[in-house]
Amino acid sequence: MQFGVLGPLEVRTATGEPVVVGGPRPRALLVLLLLNAGRTVGLEQLIAGQYDDDPPAGAANAVQVQVSRLRKAVPGIEFTGAGYRLAVDPGDVDALRFERLARDGHRSLAAGDHARAAATLREALGLWRGPALPDLPHGAAMATRLDDLRLDATEDLVEAELALPEGTDVAELRRLTKEHPLRERLRGHLMRALHAGGRPAEALAEFEDVRRLLADDLGTDPSPELAAVHLAILRADQAPARRGPAAQLTSFVGRGAELARLASLRDTRLVTILGPGGIGKTRLAVESAREDACFADLSPVDDPDTVPHAVLAALGVREAGLQAPATDPTRRLAAALGREELRLILDNCEHVVAAVAALARTLLAECPGLRIVATSREPLGLTGETLVPLAPLDDAVRLFADRAAAVRPGWTVTPDNLATVTDLCARLDGLPLAIELAAARLRQFTVDELAARLAEHGPFRLLSRGDRTAAARHRTLRAVVAWSWDLLSAEEQTVARRFSVFTGAVPLAAAEAVCGTTDDVLADLVDRSLIDTDGTRYRMLETIRLFCAERLAESGEPVRARHAAHYLDLALRADPHLRRAEQLEWLAELSVAHDNLMAALRWAVRQDRVTALRLVAALAAYWWLSGRRSQAGEAAAALLTEEVPEGLEEEYVSCVVHAVPRAAPEHWARAHQIMRPRDGELRYPFTAALFGMAVGPWGPPADAEPLLGTDPWNVALGRLGNGLRAVLGGRTAEGEQELREVLAAFRGLGERWGTAQALDWLAEVAGWRGEWGRAHELWAEALELYERLGALEECVDVLCRRAGCAVRQATLDAAAADYRRAAVLSARAGRPDPPAVRLGLAEVARLRGHPDEARALLGTASATEGDLGAEVTRARIRTALGRLAEAGGDPAEARRQHREAVDAARASPMRAELAGAVEGLAGTALPADPERAALLLGAAVALRGTALTGDPDVARVAATASDLLGPDAFAAAYARGAAMPPDRALTTLDGG
Structure with missing residues (x-):
């Protein structure tokens, strides 16, 4: 609640609604409690305030009754045993707030900060609405005390205003001296104001008037202070001393490089410290100043013609104190400075920049000893001007910690809160003012709460409280930015808001x-x-x-639609180049524009579905090649509705693919229908690649050639799909030859993604056959290409395949290193803990003899429904669990797990993956049926199209079966299985 006693009693709720307090005695009681807000008021004091020296019998009971009535209107009145206490913040009572502001203003005045003093004292005196305490009939002494403080504050305000360029109101001063004719300080202020206004005779007459009054009424002479003002006027020496920078109340943090640069520019004639509001220009100028500096604050100047007058006031120059007869203030300045060595700081120039530039040009030309340091949000634009632009503060965290400790003693930055503080400072652009305002809010919030509120509400609402004695434009972050905004022309404001x-x-x-x-x-x-x-x-x-x-x-301008259209055009122009040798340059261009592309997509999803659909399709190759495809999932899913806009069928398919696993079955059915052969080539060829990878195994559908058309990249893409289907479908030799030709085609185009795809799978086939050196060479080249593209998820796939090969080579340390690197890259790509990594690390742990670790890793590896290759992941997990069961001596559990692995793998079209599950199943036939084990191992060769060389588990099963059957019988059974056509090999799984 808010309470006013500087005038008729006024009580308002937090929302500003008035609260009626009836009856003169309850009102008087409330006033007494308010004047002692938060402190206990004894019963005797309350009775005296009600009845003065003549309380009636039963006064104590009467006070208790009044308290009861008062509590109905004003909550928070407590009985403490020694009296009553009103539990409110003293700052909510205007009289107490006035006293605090008056003290603050007096301190600022004593420190020489006249602008701050004037602002604070005006706020203090603005709280008065009439005579003090009219509702306290026996409070004359307290009212008199407040009236005296009001008069003291008024005198302080006048003194502060006299030191400012705009001066003070002479008419108001005359009124005050008539009301208080014996207040010598007021009379001295009036004399100084008259003299500064060019009316010295009237100033001297005021002195004679007060001298007669003092002699007639008090029989005394004027005080030494008033006599000194009189003498100064007589000597035409009434001007204040030259104004230097005000003493600072806080420590100076950071800006070491900028301070050093200013020191190196000490002899430069004109230096302008440049930057947006709140970045610390004034403080840096003050910190760089020496004893010979004069400080002129131009922020109160609202008329460009008065800029020279403000500088005259800062220099302590008055017309009567000069011999030069010139009346032009610029000429007076030049005459006053002459050849004097002086550093002049012109602070806050941006709103009068043209006038400051004109003044600086004249003074620098005529005063050879003058050096000017200006602070401004724009340059003065003079030849020879040296700019010192300020960037966001590097030591933002240290500044936050320093200011936070001032409001919450003992608070420090710790390892636990460092990330939060760093992020908070980054959100505030490293602006010192914003950081100081944020740190001050730690009086109310924890740093985590502060960061959360900043994220939720933005900086302007959160940082809405600042130093009440600061200039209005520096009290809040919004005011700082609004000051710059108001200085723009209408055209500049239009462009700024559009930007x-x-x-x-x-x-x-x-x-x-x-x-x-x-x-x-x-x-x-x-x-x-x-x-x-x-x-x-x-x-x-x-x-x-x-x-x-x-x-x-x-403004309501449709700029966001123009923004989305511009970035759609960029995406459409870039798309074909992503399939050519220049793809790195265009990927870099799109990466720089990434945040704007995503912002355009988010807006279009809400406001323009057609643009959003086109953006998803046009950016598909960029997202895939740069490892960002998962970022489009939510937007793509939001665009999937029952209606497919005519002419945007490909865009719809792209959304279906990107929405995995969010896309419902009916959307997949429509996508399959759209991707059937039809007239015309695809406008977005990468859509076929994405769709093929989604429906599997990898690459575009077998019948997609008519859609891909005759473009060389499209043709190579179709052949890549054919090669992968052959390799993963058990036709390894055929697929390998196709991939070699695909590699040559992509190399000829200079296209890196397709080249890396072919290299990766050629390496995989070489690794199956035990051609270790060739496999690792191919993988190294594929990784280099993917890394140059920034395709993190492809890097993860390559690392996992290479690690699997390293396991077969028995180089477990190298395998573990690749799996761990794959985990890091996958997390960076937004897909933490990929199942393939956990599966691989589990294999390494099992082979090192750590079954518990392996089992724990497998327990956290799972296939998400809808993920690409989910059946394969489930099959691999079951195979790994089956081998753990074998090692643990549980053949029944091993058979169950391997059987389930085979069932899961059969649901996938990738026979090479089924071969791995079959090899696991072969071990369960031992020792009872070694011939079946040999036959299954051979069937795996038939399914994969080649033997898997080096696998320790396959080697163990083969060696055991050979020992049990004899080498010749084993070889015959193995050859019989390997000679089966793949379809016939499948029947061996059912005992055929």
């Missing part, structure tokens, strides 16, 4: 196209520190972008 649709840095062409502007306007916004550039790309700090985005929402 807010961008996320991250964008090239000039994008900014011009989406914002409908030219590089000249963008250059103006760069000069005004609303936009930053590295010479090729443009960006906004996030805090500024959010402010401009609010202005865009208010």
